[in-house]
Amino acid sequence: MEWTETLCRETGIRFLTTRPSEIEAASFAIIKEELGQEFLKACPQDQLPVLCRVIHTTADFSYKESLYFSEDAVSKGREALASGIPIITDTTMAASGINKTAAAAHGIQVRCFIGDEDVKEAARESGITRSAVSVDKAARLYPDCIYAVGNAPTALMRLYEKIRTGEIRPRLVVGVPVGFVNVVEAKELILSAGVPCIVARGRKGGSNVAAAICNALLYDRKV
Amino acid sequence: MEWTETLCRETGIRFLTTRPSEIEAASFAIIKEELGQEFLKACPQDQLPVLCRVIHTTADFSYKESLYFSEDAVSKGREALASGIPIITDTTMAASGINKTAAAAHGIQVRCFIGDEDVKEAARESGITRSAVSVDKAARLYPDCIYAVGNAPTALMRLYEKIRTGEIRPRLVVGVPVGFVNVVEAKELILSAGVPCIVARGRKGGSNVAAAICNALLYDRKV
Secondary structure, rough: OOOEEEEEEOOOOOOOOOOOHHHHHHHHHHHHHHOOHHHHHOOOOOOOOHHHHHHHHHOOOOOHEEEEEEHHHHHHHHHHOOOOOOOEEEEHHHHHOHHHHHHHHHHOOEEEEEOOHHHHHHHHHOOOOOOHHHHHHHHHOOOOOOEEOOOOHHHHHHHHHHHHOOOOOEEEEEEOOOOOOOHHHHHHHHHHHOOOOOOOOOOOOHHHHHHHHHHHHOOOOOO | OOOOOOOOHHHHEOOOOHHHHHHHHHHHHHHHHHOOOOOOOOOOOHHHHHHHHHHHHOOOOOOHHHEEEOOOHHHHHHHHHHOOOOEEEOOOOHHHHOOHHHHOOOOEEEEEEEOOOOHHHHHHOOOOHHHHHHHHHHHHOOOOEEEEEEOHHHHHHHHHHEEEOOOOOOOEEEOOOOOOOOOOHHHHHHHHOOOOOOEEEOOOOHHHHHHHHHHHHHHHOOO
């Protein structure tokens, strides 16, 4: 594949391509090249587009080691999406990063309850996080859904409790909160909950990563 | 400082704290501890809250080396925000990550034009990215503003052109796009434009990082 080079006359900096249609393809070509042939062959082929999109979003190749997929997580996630069930996110930022055109094509709603007045009030009254209260609300409204958690370990902890009590059974949990407090522990917890999950083990993740994983599943593309 | 430990009886996992008020403080304490006394002393004190918030958002300590501040970028950014000028972002995700309560307290609008119909149409007609067209629109509407770019190197390239021709003179450019195509080059370009800037050199960055930097400037807190 050849790219359209652009030269900045003033500085002499060469830009690979500025054509919208070429930028993403060029990015994925670079990512695959750097992952290397050996890795590309060894990596389960259904997981590869998800991993590549996470690296595309973060420029961080450490996800190669840290991104965990439960058995058939990708096919189960795609199946759930094909049936049009909603995606519930823990932050408006993750919701905002999910491709709405792709979601709409599947008839999928993307919802986030963190800013809802009733959630704020319940969090104030109970002293727990708004993220945990949001899970309670989602569980009431959407017993059948995908959870995408990019920020709040307390959301994963609440999900774990509700899964263990049998109250909910998510079709997929994207568990990629980022941070330093409870993040590693909450991810290990959700891994043991017995539901399909895609989890970035360790401290890293984020709303952008949560959205990227959902988009990779929505796009249903090979890389 | 002491945290309220929570024990998950079923798994034996100890959680540091799940109290909303403690989580952020505990996170920053861990970040500072890992940055180390030597670094904390050497780092310019006005830059430290920005760096810590970026690490808080990414769990990635490599920003310690890559985050570049032009002279007095932090104080110039804070000054601009105090005067209530708008923040223009390249993605809805970055706009969504900026704390609206904090922005409103300064009387600041947060705008993003990427989804506007006129922007889409102009991009289609011209074959350039919507991100670049969005800069054109922002330049028309808000000659005096802060740009926060977390995704699109083409936005930085367009900003550079307009700065060099004297068409605009942003009060601050937050230049932290992420990726593999033109990203490194566009960041080096904006560094040379002669306007106040905060730039994550290299491939890393993101809408989350752009929002984190804006929030750090809005919060005006010590860490």
